[in-house]
Amino acid sequence: MRFLLIILLLFFSLHASFAQEAENNTSTEQQASETAEQVKLVSPIGAMVRSAIFPGWGQFHSRSYFRGSLTVLGIGGSIVGAFLAQNSFNNRYDAYEKLVWDGFSDEKAIIESYEYANQRYKLKTFFLYTGIGIWLYSLIDSYVSANFYNATTLIQSIEQDAQDIEKLGIEIGATPSRFYFGIVKTF
Numbered sequence: 001m002r003f004l005l006i007i008l009l010l011f012f013s014l015h016a017s018f019a020q021e022a023e024n025n026t027s028t029e030q031q032a033s034e035t036a037e038q039v040k041l042v043s044p045i046g047a048m049v050r051s052a053i054f055p056g057w058g059q060f061h062s063r064s065y066f067r068g069s070l071t072v073l074g075i076g077g078s079i080v081g082a083f084l085a086q087n088s089f090n091n092r093y094d095a096y097e098k099l100v101w102d103g104f105s106d107e108k109a110i111i112e113s114y115e116y117a118n119q120r121y122k123l124k125t126f127f128l129y130t131g132i133g134i135w136l137y138s139l140i141d142s143y144v145s146a147n148f149y150n151a152t153t154l155i156q157s158i159e160q161d162a163q164d165i166e167k168l169g170i171e172i173g174a175t176p177s178r179f180y181f182g183i184v185k186t187f
Contacts, residue, residue: 039157044146051142055135058142062149071138078131082124089120 042062051058055075059068096113099105165172171182 039153041150041153042146044143044150047142047146048139051135051138055138058138059145062142062146064141064145064149067141067145071134071141074134075131075138078127078134082127082131085120085124085127089117089124092117092120 047058047062049058050061051071056068056071059065059071092113096110096117099110099113169183171180173180
């Protein structure tokens, strides 16, 4: 009779442990599918190509919204500054040409007019080179931002997996002399 009770007890405990394992597997599979859906990495090359097409798009793609906004504002400011400087240069250069072709102006006024037009040309060039520099920075930063986003996403995924393992009751550890792996269950 004792033997039969022991066998029944073992049978029910095995059945309960298999049922609990099946329940853990379904919840683990659901969490794994949810985690797989949540963990979407960003291609660094794709982010860089996006920034090559439209500066700041790569940063937005890699979820670095502040940097993307600064890039868009920097490029926009450089373009507006270059256009305004170009218009001012055209006006000042036309005034310089008028003084030169009229022939009735003194040499000092002609040189001053040329210098003022030349300053506007240099300002336009400055804005153009600044825009090109911001665009190149956007290319590099989008690549770095995508890698940084991927690293932080993977770290968060690993931390979540570690918390899930702790919930399962699996203990992994290492000492200088040994590596151990164990299952901890509390009843």
